[in-house]
Amino acid sequence: MWIISSVKARSNISTFDSRMVSLSIILFTLLSLSSRFVISAEKVITCDGEIQRLSCDTGVISVQSVSFGRTNENICSIGQPKDQISNTQCSLEISVIAKRCDGLKVCEINTQGLSVEDPCVGTYKYYTTNYICIPAETSVTCQGGYSSLYCENGRIQINTANYGRTDKHTCSEGLPSDQIQNTSCYSPNALSPVSQRCNGMRSCEVFATHTVFTDPCEGTYKYLAISYNCLPQAVRSKVICEYRNSTLKCEEGTRLQIHNANYGRTESSICPLTNPKVPQQTDCYTSNSKDIVAERCDGKNDCFISASNAVFTDPCYGTLKYLHITYSCVAD
CATH class of the missing domain: 2.60.120.740 (Rhamnose-binding lectin domain (RBL))
Known part of the structure; x- marks a missing residue:
């Protein structure tokens, strides 16, 4: 089994901290092996207010943990007053990035105001996201169409599902600009109906419409994005x-x-x-x-x-x- 580990840091990180980050990625990868095959393990650090970008060259994103705060004085410190970077005992676990990025090949999030809770007022903070890339089949179906999933060998196991819009490019041809601007559109109940209809089946169809899913953003043209695995029948x-x-x-x-x-x-x-x-x-x-x-x-x-x-x-x-x-x- 071949594991690729890498670190993507959108900040100024000291040599010592980089070594610690690399060590944590190795340990994190070893833990992940106990539950699934991992294509790669990544760590992204993004200063508060900047764009965080997660991507998988192969497979799809599975966010493992996200913390918001400050645990190192050197990270995201350029141009910041001393009193705003001295508190290194500040950390809050958040789940919003996992909800938005799991199952996608590429995910970009504006971190401005992303966390509704401030774990340390007056301290300049950053986001630390650990994620892995896992092998998966993907399906994207524009609003009003039927998503057809199929496993030649084995049975379908749904990983993630979202009915909404997370970028301006998918299912956008011929649409007015105002119908594709909202890229933070997530259905609160997409996973359940897709799983109920498809898990354990060799093939299934799901109608990409608000009659099946809650409409999370009226006026926005949506699509159904699904990631799934084909599990061997014996397992x-x-x-x-x-x-x-x-x-x-x-x-x-x-x-x-x-x-x-x-x-x-x-x-x-x-x-x-x-x-x-x-x-x-x-x-x-x-x-x-x-x-x-x-x-x-x-x-x-x-x-x-x-x-x-x-x-x-x-x-x-x-x-x-x-x-x-x-x-x-x-x-x-």
Whole structure:
């Protein structure tokens, strides 16, 4: 497995800090390997008020964590008064960048006023975004059309979906300028209907219209953007939200074989909070999750499992977690 790690910094970073950034990217990549194949791991630092740009040469964006604040005196310090860069104990986790960028190949965001909360008034801050590029199929369908998803081998697993507009170029031909200017248009409920219609299917169609999705920006011409994977038929996936229980069960004559498991949070859209403004950590892993699940389930026809801190410990206090398991049913 080949991993490409890189750092993109839109600020003045000292040599020492660059080394620390490189080290954190390596550690971050190693953690990510436990749950999925990673094409590349990136870190972007953007001064407050500037444009943050995330991009994947191959695959699509999956934001792992975003912090807003200041933890280093040298980053984004040119031209700033001493009293505005001396506080290096300032950090706030935010989720808005993940919501806007996950599943896209390129994502540009104006950070001016992006965070509604100021973690340290009077300090000049910056955004630090960790993201990975993951392999995925993509589909873009203009408003009023049908999105057709297909897996030649395996079954569809939806990663991300948005009905709205995030750039001025997609589905823009022949349209008046005022219908493509709003590029911060995100449907609050796009993932659920697409997942319900397509997950586990070999092919599916989704109508890109406000009769299926909430209209997030009246007067703007929209499109449906989806990213998905084709999972091998033999591999199954189970998500159990924190505080809940579930049973893994195989057909008669077969037994469970656990491939991977993680209790934590790596995606913002899975098991969403009732209050989305509460920041959630998305680089949250329990290193021995697979061992715990395998000990309880491997070789059995069925097993009962709870997604709780009592079983797995708490890898990220204050974050709503979930247990994600991949497994197969193998013959006796």
